[in-house]
Amino acid sequence: MSCDLDNALLHSYFDGELSVIRAAEFQYHLARCSDCIDELDTMSSVRGSLKHARLYESAPASLRLKIRVGIHSRTPKTRLSPLLGWRGLAAAAAIVLVALILWRVVPVVRKEEDYQAEFAAEIVDAHLRSLLPGQITTANSADPAILKAWFDSKVKFTFPVRDFASNGFALQGGRVDIVQGRTVAALVYRSRDQVFNVFIWRTSESDDSAHAGTRQGFQWIDWRKDRLEFCAVSDAAPFDLRRMQRLLAMTSSITAE
Amino acid sequence: MLEAEDRARFEQLVLPHLDAAFNLAAWILSNRSDAEDVTQEAMLRAYRFFGGFYGGDVRAWLLQIVRNTSYTWLEKNRRMHMTDEFNEELHMQSSATPESIAIAGDDRERLKQALETLPARFREVLVLRELEGCSYKEIAEITSTPMGTVMSSLSRARRQLQSAVAKHAGGETTHEL
Numbered sequence: 001m002s003c004d005l006d007n008a009l010l011h012s013y014f015d016g017e018l019s020v021i022r023a024a025e026f027q028y029h030l031a032r033c034s035d036c037i038d039e040l041d042t043m044s045s046v047r048g049s050l051k052h053a054r055l056y057e058s059a060p061a062s063l064r065l066k067i068r069v070g071i072h073s074r075t076p077k078t079r080l081s082p083l084l085g086w087r088g089l090a091a092a093a094a095i096v097l098v099a100l101i102l103w104r105v106v107p108v109v110r111k112e113e114d115y116q117a118e119f120a121a122e123i124v125d126a127h128l129r130s131l132l133p134g135q136i137t138t139a140n141s142a143d144p145a146i147l148k149a150w151f152d153s154k155v156k157f158t159f160p161v162r163d164f165a166s167n168g169f170a171l172q173g174g175r176v177d178i179v180q181g182r183t184v185a186a187l188v189y190r191s192r193d194q195v196f197n198v199f200i201w202r203t204s205e206s207d208d209s210a211h212a213g214t215r216q217g218f219q220w221i222d223w224r225k226d227r228l229e230f231c232a233v234s235d236a237a238p239f240d241l242r243r244m245q246r247l248l249a250m251t252s253s254i255t256a257e
Numbered sequence: 258m259l260e261a262e263d264r265a266r267f268e269q270l271v272l273p274h275l276d277a278a279f280n281l282a283a284w285i286l287s288n289r290s291d292a293e294d295v296t297q298e299a300m301l302r303a304y305r306f307f308g309g310f311y312g313g314d315v316r317a318w319l320l321q322i323v324r325n326t327s328y329t330w331l332e333k334n335r336r337m338h339m340t341d342e343f344n345e346e347l348h349m350q351s352s353a354t355p356e357s358i359a360i361a362g363d364d365r366e367r368l369k370q371a372l373e374t375l376p377a378r379f380r381e382v383l384v385l386r387e388l389e390g391c392s393y394k395e396i397a398e399i400t401s402t403p404m405g406t407v408m409s410s411l412s413r414a415r416r417q418l419q420s421a422v423a424k425h426a427g428g429e430t431t432h433e434l
Contacts, residue, residue: 008408011415015386017393046419050387053365055372059279063293067275067300071264193276214265217272235273 003035010036014043058193061131064235068216119222120215122179127197127218127233130175130186137173137188147174147187155185157202159228162251164189169196169244189244194236196244203229210245212238221245267307274316275300277389278323284384285327287373291334299326317391320399324381331377371421379414386411 012018013026030036139150144161152158154176163171172188177199184201203224210223219241222231230248234241278299283292303322310318372380378400385391385399396407 007412008405011408011412012393015393015411042419043415046415046422047387049364049368049422050383053368055365055369056276056388057280057283057289057292059275059296060293063279063296064272064275066297067272068268070297070301071267071304214269217268219269235275237273238269 003033003039005029005033005036010039011043014040056193061128064131064217065128116213117215119180120213120220123199123220123231123233124215124218126177126179126184126186126199130177130188130197131195138175140173142171142173144171147171150174151176151185155183157185157228159185159200160251161187162248164244164247167243167247168192169247191236191240191244194234194240196232196234196236196241198244198248199231199233201229203227205229210249212241214238223249225249263307267304270315271300271303271307271319274319277316278319280388281320281323281381281384282327284372284388285324285377285381286331291330295327295330296323298330299323302326314395314398317395317398320385320389320391321401324399368422371418374421375414375417379410379417382407382410383414383418 009018009022009026013023013030018026030040139147141147141150142163142165144163148158148161151161151174161171161174165171169189169191172190172195174185174187177184177186179199179201182201184199187198187200189196189198204227205224207226208224210221212219212221214220218233218235219238220231220233221241222229223245224230230245232241232245232248234244275296279292279296282295282299283289286292286295299319299322303319306322372383375383381400382396385396391399393404393407393411396411397404400407402410
């Protein structure tokens with residue numbers, strides 16, 4: 001590049017790192033400098049090919065599991081080791097006492113929570129299972145009509161199938177799964193490198209607004225609409241899962257059957 | 258000392274960035290299976306340090322740990338290749354050469370190999386900027402370098418990548434400017 005302008009300026013402009021005023025100044029220069037225009041063209045074509053080449057290396061599901069196991073087994077070890085000896089025994093006795101009290105007093109409160117935890121565990125397990133190689137979709141189509149017809153032949157309830165690619169959640173396919181002994185339909189969406197499973201099953205309970213929770217680092221949102229229960233799971237940011245939930249809730253009310 | 262609450266917070270805040278962590282390690286190390294070991298070690302280290310994290314940019318905080326763990330690992334396991342600046346290009350154990358880049362027909366493979374010919378410190382800024390979408394400020398934080406250095410590394414890295422790719426397209430043999 002023969003233009004004598006500071007090269008860092010060109011890159012900062014390209015990366016959107018300049019203030020509005022400095023960007024405007026640079027554009028003024030750009031209108032008169034074919035060197036910089038050529039350079040920008042090359043840079044954006046390289047950026048384009050980097051984007052299309054799918055170079056992002058996503059973590060394998062097995063690693064995710066290993067880390068979960070690692071952090072769950074780690075804390076107790078480091079916490080108990082300095083407590084050995086007589087004082088340790090006393091401390092252990094105190095812990096047992098507190099645990100006993102909690103065990104006697106807390107169960108009343110815990111019933112509903114237990115159910116929730118069990119539900120979350122099953123949903124997250126189903127999500128994890130789906131991440132194993134080759135498991136994610138049985139019906140491999142991004143076409144909502146094809147998927148809908150496929151599900152109609154597999155499960156005894158109907159539900160809307162929509163693609164949200166224009167909103168950033170691309171439909172990948174679907175499969176039939178079992179959660180808490182029930183047959184559920186699972187729709188799979190992808191956003192950047194995050195996988196979303198949306199589990200859907202028939203319920204006799206009335207509509208309910210969304211409840212969200214976290215388990216093992218996965219986020220889930222559950223809601224009921226038109227005699228269907230939906231549960232979306234992902235390890236995406238809670239905000240993304242909320243967005244996805246709103247899109248789904250919106251379509252199910254439009255196409256209520 | 259971590260309580261169950263902290264663990265839940267860690268799972269909610271830090272674990273969603275596991276892909277970012279793995280991606281960075283895989284590109285610094287140029288090897289997926291080494292990246293698995295290093296990412297696991299870095300995540301557990303992050304977990305131990307988590308008590309000292311008081312808000313801010315979680316991803317940048319985590320990636321800084323991943324980067325440090327990666328370089329420590331490299332130093333320990335591939336020390337003989339790290340003796341001087343020049344050899345930095347060799348320590349990646351990369352099979353990429355201008356010839357192999359030219360032979361690789363597939364776009365992805367071609368770009369991957371071109372990236373692998375870059376020195377690690379150039380490759381990492383490109384990966385952080387182009388694949389991870391980090392801002393200059395975040396890159397500066399992750400790599401513990403001043404903003405000015407981030408900008409100049411990025412501009413040199415882009416030049417090198419362009420010339421590595423151009424070598425394929427035009428069959429030129431000129432090296433980086």
